[in-house]
Amino acid sequence: MIQVRSLHKSFGAQVALDNLSFDVDAGESFGLLGPVGAGKTTALHLLAGLLAPDSGEITIDDAPDPTRPATRRHIGIATQALTLYEDLTAEQNARFFGRLYGISGAKLDQHASWALEFVGLGERRGELVRSFSGGMARRLNLACALVHNPPVLLLDEPMAGIDAQSRALLLENFRHLKAHGRTIIYASHEFGDAEALCDRVALLAEGRIIALDTVEDLVAGYGGPAQVTVEFASPPVDMPADMPGDVEGATWRFFSEDPLAYLSQLSAEGMAFASVRVDAPGLHSVFQSLTGRGQGG
């Protein structure tokens, strides 16, 4: 569905993307994850034809070069920066963007209503965007990307500023779109939602892909041990020397593939735990182990 070949893009001396290549299949949800400044937005803007690459090629739905208007018909983009007309109503915004893609008449009515309902703004369609909260505006931004019902959706930080409740709704909606065959590229510096949604993810750092695989395979390959945090009932006086990790007051942190072995040993020695928390490895740990640092921003 989407082929990206050897994309390069620089802004002056700043290299934003360096030899970016990947394929996304029809109906696939593809994550583009990495810290702020990794080049995710630049990549989506190239895919949407908002920018032209310095070199490299993009094919979308068998159409070449998204800087051509005809190719852009296949794409819907929800930009990271909110791009809405604040002095128009939610509905006027949605209808305007629909019209730009050649939709009119009854079809436009139907699509605009659907898109607004879809993001949970059906009731507030007549209100000016100026009066919207950040989360509502973010949702409308998404509706405006959906209104022409494109086969390919580019979502740039779609959860930014969204409260927990709307987040669950949106995640559910993305799954729905996926189930209906939409191809989604999901760019975010937060890994959690992408982990839940994406079939495959590319981890991006400083304009390069440092890993690309399914979430499970990445975690299995690079995730490393689980992180365990134990709170003792009181600071332990005589921790056995063969225990991993560090003790600080009553808190014990360690990494292990098999934390249960250590915990049952201590329990057998009569130590009481106030709480135990096991953080299974995720994309965070993958990113950390690949770059030797945290995900930043």
Add this chain to the structure above:
Amino acid sequence: MIRAVAILAGKDFALLWRDRPALFWTFVFPVLVAVVIGAMFGGAPAPALVPVQVLDQGDAGRARMLDELPGIQAVRAENEQAGEAAVRAGRAAALVVLRPGGAVELRGDLARRGEVELLRALVAGMGAAKPAITAIAGGADRPRTPFERSVAAGMAWALIGAAASFALSLAREAQAGLFVRLRAAPIARLDVLLGKAAACWLACLGELLLLALLGAALGAMRPGEMLAPAMAIAAAASCFAGLMLLTSQLGDGEMKVAASAWGLMLVLALFGGAILPPAMLPEWMQSIGQASPVRWAMQALEAALGSGQGWRDVARPSAMLAATGAIAFALGWALFLRRAR
């Protein structure tokens, strides 16, 4: 392309509808200028007596009869040229030439048809055959009612207000990142600017027509053939739509564009005679003002709507306006592309 431009312009009208300052400067203030300024300078209607130039070529009896007719104020002309010049300058509605042997010729300013027709009826009443009217084109700078000048000034302010307001709205849109977003849609980049220019052009057109109707109600409009006003209005609107685009590119962000757009427009207005009548400006300002599109617009609109001149008479200022609009649009487009890189 036309479809895209129409959609974009439609969006601009929806935005304009919610933009109080823009509505005020584009639609309300020009009407205030036309009505209030005109009334302040004494909205006296046409003079009670019809001023007539009389050239007596050997029919002194008739000449004296003319002098005594009620409703007219006859003045002797030295010769044909002087008589016609007086009509052209607006000092008389017509020149009556009394040929030896009783023939009467009536050469009138058709923009003052009412007065000329009255005169013709009176001349016929003197026992002569009803004379045919030969047209004398009136002069351009010759307001006959105070409203004629103030309506022209109102029209200039409509153009200025629309240009500045749309330049601002364009800057606001660019600042909000919407032009980048619009590039994701399957439309050409030129369409985006054409849409804004089309909306500005239509707003100018609408307000100029409104002011023309208002002027007609105030007795300040005497259009001749319809082609002339159509040309003058279309050209003036094009000029200011182009200037709108250019000024919108003369700065980054709403505040800077507000300063550059209103700054430029006020200078053009001052030198062009939309703030004070040209006659009240010092000579050096008057001569600089010859280069102000505001001046050309007022001249073309006054000539076409106020003095009923033909399309040939407004062709020159209209062409200058249209050319300025096209050049300004091209410059604005070039700046837009440069800044988008």
